[in-house]
Amino acid sequence: MYQYEHPHPALTTDVVIFTIRDKQLKLLLIMRAGEPYKGKWALPGGFVQQDEDLEAGARRELAEETGIAGVYLEQLYTFGAVDRDPRERVITVAYYALIPSDKIVLQAATDAEAVGWFSLDELPELAFDHQGIVDMAHERLVAKLDYSTIAFQFMPEEFTLSELQDVYEIILREEMDRRNFRKWVLALEQIEETGEERREGAHRPAKLYRVIHPGKVEIIK
Amino acid sequence: MYQYEHPHPALTTDVVIFTIRDKQLKLLLIMRAGEPYKGKWALPGGFVQQDEDLEAGARRELAEETGIAGVYLEQLYTFGAVDRDPRERVITVAYYALIPSDKIVLQAATDAEAVGWFSLDELPELAFDHQGIVDMAHERLVAKLDYSTIAFQFMPEEFTLSELQDVYEIILREEMDRRNFRKWVLALEQIEETGEERREGAHRPAKLYRVIHPGKVEIIK
DNA sequence: TGACTTTGTGTAAATACTACACTAAGTTGT
DNA sequence: ACAACTTAGTGTAGTATTTACACAAAGTCA
Numbered sequence: 001m002y003q004y005e006h007p008h009p010a011l012t013t014d015v016v017i018f019t020i021r022d023k024q025l026k027l028l029l030i031m032r033a034g035e036p037y038k039g040k041w042a043l044p045g046g047f048v049q050q051d052e053d054l055e056a057g058a059r060r061e062l063a064e065e066t067g068i069a070g071v072y073l074e075q076l077y078t079f080g081a082v083d084r085d086p087r088e089r090v091i092t093v094a095y096y097a098l099i100p101s102d103k104i105v106l107q108a109a110t111d112a113e114a115v116g117w118f119s120l121d122e123l124p125e126l127a128f129d130h131q132g133i134v135d136m137a138h139e140r141l142v143a144k145l146d147y148s149t150i151a152f153q154f155m156p157e158e159f160t161l162s163e164l165q166d167v168y169e170i171i172l173r174e175e176m177d178r179r180n181f182r183k184w185v186l187a188l189e190q191i192e193e194t195g196e197e198r199r200e201g202a203h204r205p206a207k208l209y210r211v212i213h214p215g216k217v218e219i220i221k
Numbered sequence: 222m223y224q225y226e227h228p229h230p231a232l233t234t235d236v237v238i239f240t241i242r243d244k245q246l247k248l249l250l251i252m253r254a255g256e257p258y259k260g261k262w263a264l265p266g267g268f269v270q271q272d273e274d275l276e277a278g279a280r281r282e283l284a285e286e287t288g289i290a291g292v293y294l295e296q297l298y299t300f301g302a303v304d305r306d307p308r309e310r311v312i313t314v315a316y317y318a319l320i321p322s323d324k325i326v327l328q329a330a331t332d333a334e335a336v337g338w339f340s341l342d343e344l345p346e347l348a349f350d351h352q353g354i355v356d357m358a359h360e361r362l363v364a365k366l367d368y369s370t371i372a373f374q375f376m377p378e379e380f381t382l383s384e385l386q387d388v389y390e391i392i393l394r395e396e397m398d399r400r401n402f403r404k405w406v407l408a409l410e411q412i413e414e415t416g417e418e419r420r421e422g423a424h425r426p427a428k429l430y431r432v433i434h435p436g437k438v439e440i441i442k
Numbered sequence: 443t444g445a446c447t448t449t450g451t452g453t454a455a456a457t458a459c460t461a462c463a464c465t466a467a468g469t470t471g472t
Numbered sequence: 473a474c475a476a477c478t479t480a481g482t483g484t485a486g487t488a489t490t491t492a493c494a495c496a497a498a499g500t501c502a
Contacts, residue, residue, distance in 0.1 A: 003222050007271040008229035011301075011312055050228040050310055054301035078299040078314050080232075080275035089271055091232055091312070093299050147368075162480075179482065180460070202469035203479035383449075400451065401491070423500035424448035 009080070009089040013058040014045030014130065016076070016096040016137035017066060019104055020154050024119045025170055027134065029126070030065060031114035036086050037127030041118075043134070045092065058095040065115065072098045072153040072217065076137050084129050096137040098153040145171055149190050149218045152211045158194055160206035161185065188220055230301070230310040234279040235266030235351065237297070237317040237358035238287060240325055241375050245340045246391055248355065250347070251286060252335035257307050258348030262339075264355070266313065279316040286336065293319045293374040293438065297358050305350050317358040319374040366392055370411050370439045373432045379415055381427035382406065409441060 017028040029041040044065040048057040055073065063069050073095055080091040104117075118124065120138060123131070144150040145168065154167050165181050185191065191209045199205035238249040250262040265286040269278040276294065284290050294316055301312040325338075339345065341359060344352070365371040366389065375388050386402050406412065412430045420426035 002225050002228045004229065005222065006268065007223045008225065009232050011230050047227065048301070051303055053303055054299065075298060077296060078275065080269070080314065082272055082274055093301065177461070199468070202477065204467035206480055398492070420499070423446065425498035427449055
């Protein structure tokens with residue numbers, strides 16, 4: 001047992017894990033195995049350990065659920081409404097992560113929990129205040145596309161400009177002019193040609209590009 | 222005594238309180254009366270009560286230290302490094318507040334603590350990781366000037382365009398062209414003439430303006 | 443009433459953004 | 473082998489936005 005003179009809240013991290021799959025922006029949910037909200041879908045997350053920094057806790061949750069590490073992770077917001085958990089006062093520090101589509105290798109139901117990728121359009125009812133967390137993460141992501149290179153975090157090591165444009169169009173839900181998009185993205189000087197090209201399908205092969213500073217998200221104009 | 226099965230961290234809020242005074246961006250610090258860091262300057266803040274939301278806790282601290290309420294307050298970031306407090310694990314949810322210069326009425330040393338306004342250029346050594354919190358708040362404020370109407374939160378009910386321009390110049394540390402600034406700020410359609418003018422000093426009087434939606438920070442272009 | 447100080451105002455040049463259509467280079471089928 | 477098909481790759485002209493810049497207006501004060 002742990003004793004304190006004053007009441008202390010419990011502390012968790014929750015992670016909104018985004019990826020792009022099947023031309024849709026998706027996020028990872030797990031089905032709760034225990035009470036409360038048993039059987040409801042929820043964000044992956046859990047208690048922060050006493051000797052672990054907040055981001056480390058979030059990365060641990062992320063690794064446990066998806067088996068991957070080294071991806072983009074950013075603190076989103078801290079949710080602490082008094083009644084957000086029916087058991088006791090629980091503060092959650094929410095993070096969001098972006099995963100390149102080629103890195104998705106789901107741990108096969110780690111803790112005997114169901115795990116699934118859901119399109120943002122078709123989310124099931126979520127446990128706790130997780131819908132609010134998802135909404136805020138989504139807003140942040142859309143906003144960051146406008147003033148940073150965050151979208152590059154969705155790309156595998158090598159990609160074509162059309163694939164990159166697809167990512168922008170999927171997240172922003174608007175079509176972009178191909179020529180203008182290319183001019184714009186190349187002017188950022190954040191990606192470079194690999195020299196290789198991808199040849200697939202009955203059409204002209206596309207040049208492959210790579211991110212010059214992978215893992216770094218630059219603020220742009 | 223409060224008992225838990227698992228270890229729980231302590232939870233505090235800290236508030237970076239900005240204002241503009243003497244043509245400088247200043248923030249409020251209090252001198253710590255007890256250990257640790259006794260005698261060091263620190264951000265106002267304190268423990269979140271069990272029945273109080275996070276923002277409510279921050280507003281309470283703000284009211285206790287400055288005697289004012291109803292000002293702009295925004296969550297900044299949550300700091301939770303394992304060793305940020307030498308006593309026990311303490312998570313702090315940091316907020317920042319903007320106070321119009323005319324509202325500054327410092328409580329005369331509420332808890333027998335020294336209180337003072339410090340220019341960002343001349344901060345004393347701060348307790349805990351508070352310098353890092355201040356740096357992040359400052360960055361956020363500067364960034365928000367570019368894409369929101371947050372600067373209006375520094376203005377009193379009535380103000381002149383020159384005074385508003387001063388606020389921008391002080392925070393961004395760059396001079397702006399008067400004509401371009403006026404065109405730009407009026408095009409936002411977020412302020413309107415009061416019809417009155419301010420006559421002070423040996424020169425042409427200036428028209429007074431007011432914010433159309435006080436308290437609301439709009440995202441711009 | 444002249445000197446002084448800050449307020450208030452327009453225009454032209456440069457820059458950035460937008461819209462738009464055809465050729466290039468492969469694959470596949472006949 | 474060549475015609476049909478599909479996606480990749482490219483430039484320019486018009487429009488909108490941003491920037492640079494200087495002088496008259498309206499007070500106070502000696």
